[in-house]
Amino acid sequence: MTEATRPDGDQLDWRERAFDLTRGIAAYCQSPVVAGLARVIAKHPEADISNAFNHKQVACKVWAREALFNSLGGRFGRIAILGGWYGVLAAMLLEDRRFDIGRVESIDIDPSVAAIARTLNRDAGERFAAPTADMYQVDYAVLGADLVVNTSCEHIADLAGWLRLLPRGTRVLLQSNDYFSEPTHISCVETVEAFERQAGLASLAFSGALPQKKYTRFMLIGSV
Ligand SMILES: C[S@@+](CC[C@H](N)C(=O)[O-])C[C@H]1O[C@@H](n2cnc3c(N)ncnc32)[C@H](O)[C@@H]1O
Secondary structure (H helix, E strand, C coil): CCCCCCCCCCCCCHHHHHHHHHHHHHHHHCCHHHHHHHHHHHHCCCCCHHHHCCHHHHHHHHHHHHHHHHHHCCEEEEEEEECCCCCHHHHHHHHCCCCEEEEEEEEECCHHHHHHHHHHCHHHHHHEECCECCCCCCCHHHHCCCEEEECCHHHCCCHHHHHCCCCCCCEEEEEEECCCCCCCCCCCCCCHHHHHHHHCCCEEEEEEEEECCCCEEEEEEEEC
């Protein structure tokens, strides 16, 4: 039986349907990110990819990518993304042809996310890596990133303490939110001004807020 005539009934579970659909969307829009999502759906049933790639998460990362390009341009030798989860932002940056990026490291303390991030970013080859590490234990001088990204600031206990680990002058993109009711959000802020005070950056190229249905996301781009 060919693919075209395969019965489309109950035998096909939602995962197979989602795989077929994302693969089709990837072929239609020629997107490595969407092709990577199809691979994740097929290979990692344990991954919470529909949460990591829901429309709010995507909106926040598109916002980050646009503001980054407009504030700092598109040329980066090495980008480090801390709390990088499944590597969605890395994939979105590596796919965007306006950017010229040497390598992206998506670093996360949770060892279970690395394989999923690698599957998502497989087409980037050596330009992508997903090391497992605690962001407080990374030697940032050795890492040598010319941009450090943390879109998980609401998850980390001591933002200013972490930022003090970065070499002076390092450029950063930070996101947090006011979604206090989520139990894993231990470091939320009420306003973007509060986020500016919490981070205490040496220079600020961008500061903004993106209202979502249940919460507002905040973003700072600048240097330590
Ligand atoms: C839920 S996710 C990301 C949410 C965020 N809205 C985003 O998409 O950027 C938060 C991630 O931060 C990671 N994380 C938390 N503490 C960390 C630490 N100390 N070092 C590295 N990663 C950490 C978690 O393992 C998790 O994958």
